Amino acid sequence: MDKLTWSDSYSVNNKVIDDEHRTLLSIISRMEKLVEDGGDSLTMSTLLTEMSDYAIKHFRSEEQYMQSISYPKVDEHRELHSTYSIQVLKFTLNHLSENPNRPAEVLEFLKDWWTAHIVDVDSDYALYARTSASD
């Protein structure tokens, strides 16, 4: 699995949201380090909870921003955020069960989801903000 690091190509031209995305990626990097080091399951559980809590805060701020620029696809974007939140909640609960997901599997989901979401989905409101501002 490749390491996940911030790249300027992830920027959505909004400092607050870029900083939140950086924080989310750094939580994933800490998880990645933990998995590599064969870390304990309690720390993994703490990181998963931290990830859920921070993502909820971030989604709220991103949805407010999309509304503030009258982004037309805000509802479908919000749907993606809820589907993700439910999935992470499932991982968090499953982590405490007798047959937890493998940490590497959870990590892969998080890395894939965030990179695809930022690059393919968030970039669309960034483009909208840029083009509608120049109208």
Ligand SMILES: [Fe+2]
């Ligand atoms: Fe988003």
